[in-house]
Amino acid sequence: MxxxxxxxxxxxxxxxxxxxxxxxxxxxxxxxxxxxxxxxxxxxxxxxxxxxxxxxxxxxxxxxxxxxxxxxxxxxxxxxxxxxxxxxxxxxxxxxxxxxxxxxxxxxxxxxxxxxxxxxxxxxxxxxxxxxxxxxxxxxxxxxxxxxxxxxxxxxxxxxxxxxxxxxxxxxxxxxxxxxxxxxxxxxxxxxxxxxxxxxxxxxxxxxxxxxxxxxxxxxxxxxxxxxxxxxxxxxxxxxxxxxxxxxxxxxxxxxxxxxxxxxxxxxxxxxxxxxxxxxxxxxxxxxxxxxxxxxxIVMPFAPPRDLLRGIFVNRLGQRFIAEDLYQCQLGDAVVIHQGGVAYLLLDADIAATNSMGAQVCAEGTIEEIEKAVGIPEGGLANTLTQYNKFAEKGEDPLFQKHPNWIRPLDKGPYKLLDISTEKCAFPxxxxxxxxxxxxxxxxxxxxxxxxxxxxxxxxxxxxxxxxxxxxxxxxxxxxxxxxxxxxxxxxxxxx
Ligand SMILES: Cc1cc2nc3c(=O)[nH]c(=O)nc-3n(C[C@H](O)[C@H](O)[C@H](O)COP(=O)(O)OP(=O)(O)OC[C@H]3O[C@@H](n4cnc5c(N)ncnc54)[C@H](O)[C@@H]3O)c2cc1C
Structure with missing residues (x-):
């Protein structure tokens, strides 16, 4: 070796x-x-x-x-x-x-x-x-x-x-x-x-x-x-x-x-x-x-509850950057090292926002309202969601291969965006x-x-x-x- x-x-x-x-x-x-x-x-x-x-x-x-x-x-x-x-x-x-x-x-x-x-x-x-x-x-x-x-x-x-x-x-x-x-x-x-x-x-x-x-x-x-x-x-x-x-x-x-x-x-x-x-x-x-x-x-202890894995992580441009079902330290590395410590979790109305890392809802409403509220470029989050939902209908995630157990379309508004940035949440x-x-x-x-x-x-x-x-x-x-x-x-x- x-x-x-x-x-x-x-x-x-x-x-x-x-x-x-x-x-x-x-x-x-x-x-x-x-x-x-x-x-x-x-x-x-x-x-x-x-x-x-x-x-x-x-x-x-x-x-x-x-x-x-x-x-x-x-x-x-x-x-x-x-x-x-x-x-x-x-x-x-x-x-x-x-x-x-x-x-x-x-x-x-x-x-x-x-x-x-x-x-x-x-x-x-x-x-x-x-x-x-x-x-x-x-x-x-x-x-x-x-x-x-x-x-x-x-x-x-x-x-x-x-x-x-x-x-x-x-x-x-x-x-x-x-x-x-x-x-x-x-x-x-x-x-x-x-x-x-x-x-x-x-x-x-x-x-x-x-x-x-x-x-x-x-x-x-x-x-x-x-x-x-x-x-x-x-x-x-x-x-x-x-x-x-x-x-x-x-x-x-x-x-x-x-x-x-x-x-x-x-x-x-x-x-x-x-x-x-x-x-x-x-x-x-x-x-x-x-x-x-x-x-x-770097631990990002956002789940339990595990239902949160059905949401999607996005960066400040509204883009996904990792499969949500990876272990919390790989998620921590992704947010802290690769996204400069700024990231969000998008949930639809069917997923409760309760989480174990103290993340707060920073925007709520339609996708367009959320984009405006946090400064995501127009259409950035909307395009991500359209792409995600198109494949989620079939239980697929061609971009990041999240396990099918955690995939379903996010299609019930109003949506919630949780701020999971390092300055807002615990990252032990x-x-x-x-x-x-x-x-x-x-x-x-x-x-x-x-x-x-x-x-x-x-x-x-x-x-x-x-x-x-x-x-x-x-x-x-x-x-x-x-x-x-x-x-x-x-x-x-x-x-x-
Ligand atoms: C809340 C919590 C939960 C965790 N859960 C897990 C888990 O489940 N699984 C896992 O793998 N990891 C876990 N970790 C991480 C893991 O526990 C530690 O990284 C690991 O136990 C450190 O072991 P160690 O022997 O290197 O140090 P320690 O167990 O800290 O031992 C070092 C000892 O050296 C003593 N010491 C320090 N300086 C001196 C000195 N100059 N002279 C004499 N004595 C000195 C200290 O007092 C201490 O007793 C957890 C950490 C925390 C805080």
């Missing part, structure tokens, strides 16, 4: 947190084999693997409890390739079909190596989760109802698998595995189980402990870190390596402005306030390259770019050389969803690549 070309390579050293040098550290206060900075989704999975390998591990967590953003998440994991849950519910899948889908979704910016690595081991990741106590209920939540199970159904579609062109590129299969929960707290159940498993495996954790910088020896190898634990600065020697899992950078507005400016207008930031880029900066301080820093997950967003890592977690420098002793996973890295995002991919990426980074660090030859 071809080596990926890291897009948007963050070289600017002013963003890096300078490393300390071993020769300037008079003595180390603590020694461990593997030091993990950040005890959320990626950190706890890494820690479990290290401890289960019989290797000493210390995790530093800046808060008073572990869990990070992952504990607040919807607890959905994008897993496939033929898991037991998929099989039990009668869905066929394979690593090959999953890979075809991921590469199509992520487009030319796909991280082929990571996608392949993940697809080949995704079934194993599901089994690992179950073995570590994470529950999934054998029940299917149908796509006609949405992408977030209402009860505690374990499996559903959380992406564009049924949408065009994806349904023609790869055999569709539902891959959203949602952790079973009594209420709407699947992330809490997920992390409670993983934190328990880590404790049982013997992981040591220091809370109110902030990793600040790594320590480099004369050869440039990472041999430890400087941290503030309970208000006191400590030097920690890590004999096998330091693993950074502190989350992404959505809460550092300076980093967002510099590296991902296209999401500056999107609110709210999706993640805990600890996602301030500290791990990325620390890794850069050790010479690590940060890649795909412009990538993000988090970052996907970060340190350049191998699939096994080793951090690389700008030339692709491994920085010895430095590992990273989760939103601190550029993971497999780069270029395209579906629900469940962040938690899957964090937990899976956290595990493999933990394994690699545990297997590294220790310092003398």
């Amino acid at each position: 071809a080596t990926e070309i890291p897009l948007v390579l963050a070289e600017e050293r002013e963003w890096a947190t300078a490393a300390a040098l071993e020769k300037d550290v008079s003595s180390f206060d603590i020694t461990t084999d593997v030091l993990i900075g950040g005890y959320g989704g990626a950190g706890v999975c890494a820690a479990i693997e290290v401890a289960e390998a019989g290797v000493d591990v210390l995790a530093l967590e800046r808060r008073e409890t572990g869990g990070g953003t992952t504990i607040t998440s919807g607890g959905q994991l994008y897993i496939g390739g033929g898991t037991q849950l998929q099989k039990d519910l009668g869905y066929e899948d394979s690593p090959e079909e999953m890979l075809k889908y991921l590469l199509a979704l992520c487009g030319p910016n796909a991280d082929e190596e990571k996608c392949q690595f993940y697809c080949d081991r995704s079934v194993g990741h599901y089994d690992w989760m179950v073995e570590h106590g994470v529950p999934f209920k054998t029940a299917f939540f149908p796509p006609s109802e949405g992408t977030i199970p209402v009860e505690d159904e374990g499996l559903c579609y959380t992406g564009c698998e049924l949408g065009y062109p994806y349904r023609e590129i790869a055999k569709p299969a539902p891959r959203g595995h949602t952790v079973a929960r009594p209420g709407n707290n699947a992330g809490l159940i997920l992390m409670t189980k993983l934190l328990e498993a880590a404790e049982n495996a013997g992981v040591k954790v220091a809370y109110k402990a902030v990793i600040e910088r790594v320590v480099l020896d004369e050869a440039g190898r990472v041999v430890g870190a400087i941290a503030t634990i309970d208000g006191e600065q400590k030097a920690i020697r890590a004999r096998r390596g330091v693993l950074l899992t502190t989350g992404g950078f959505i809460h550092d507005r300076g980093m967002v402005e510099r590296f991902a400016p296209r999401i500056l207008k999107c609110f709210p930031p999706l993640g805990e306030s600890t996602e301030d880029g500290s791990g990325i900066r620390i890794g850069m301080g050790a010479g690590g390259a940060a890649i795909r820093m412009n990538e993000s997950s 967003t988090f970052t996907l770019g970060g340190l350049w890592t191998k699939s096994t977690g080793e951090v690389m420098d700008i030339e692709g050389n491994v920085i010895e002793g430095l590992y990273a996973a989760g939103r601190t890295t550029s993971g497999f969803p780069a270029g395209g995002y579906n629900s469940g991919m962040a938690v899957a990426d964090c937990t899976f690549f956290g595990r493999y980074a933990g394994r690699a660090a545990a297997e590294a030859a220790p310092l003398d």
